[in-house]
Amino acid sequence: MNHTLGVGRALITAGLAAILMLVGACASTPPAPESALDAARVAISNAEKADAGRFAGAELGEAREKLALADTATRAENMVVAERLARESQVQAELATARTAAAKAASVNEEMGRGADALAEEMQRAGEPK
Numbered sequence: 001m002n003h004t005l006g007v008g009r010a011l012i013t014a015g016l017a018a019i020l021m022l023v024g025a026c027a028s029t030p031p032a033p034e035s036a037l038d039a040a041r042v043a044i045s046n047a048e049k050a051d052a053g054r055f056a057g058a059e060l061g062e063a064r065e066k067l068a069l070a071d072t073a074t075r076a077e078n079m080v081v082a083e084r085l086a087r088e089s090q091v092q093a094e095l096a097t098a099r100t101a102a103a104k105a106a107s108v109n110e111e112m113g114r115g116a117d118a119l120a121e122e123m124q125r126a127g128e129p130k
Contacts, residue, residue, distance in 0.1 A: 032074050033083035040067050040086045043093035047100070055103040056096035063092035 044063050052060045070085035 029077050030079040033070075033079060033086055036083045036086035036090070037067070037070060037074070040070065040089035040093065043090045043097070047093045047096040050097050050100045051104075052093075052096035052100040054100075056099035059092050059096035059099060063089045063096060066092060 040063070044060070044067060047056070047060050047063065066085045066089035070082045070089060073079070073082035073085060
């Protein structure tokens, strides 16, 4: 009977150890940073729609590169790094969008300046005696 109790205790101890190992393994890998990855993808898409490839190509390229690295880190189950890279990607894409908007605004401003100059010349010519 003592032998049976010893085997039972060993099985219970082994079972508890296995459960603890499973719980520990699940707890050690945080979930994939899906919301950060999705936010980065949306920010890149918005930058592309704003024509950032033309006005802020370096920033947009860096955003794409960081997103690819984040995807790689996710597949390697390095979720902390994946989330950091995804957030950096989002920031780079948003920077590309902002620089694109600034470049477009500067272009409009230049065009308006040329238009104002042309109008001033026309007004000056119209005021000259013929």
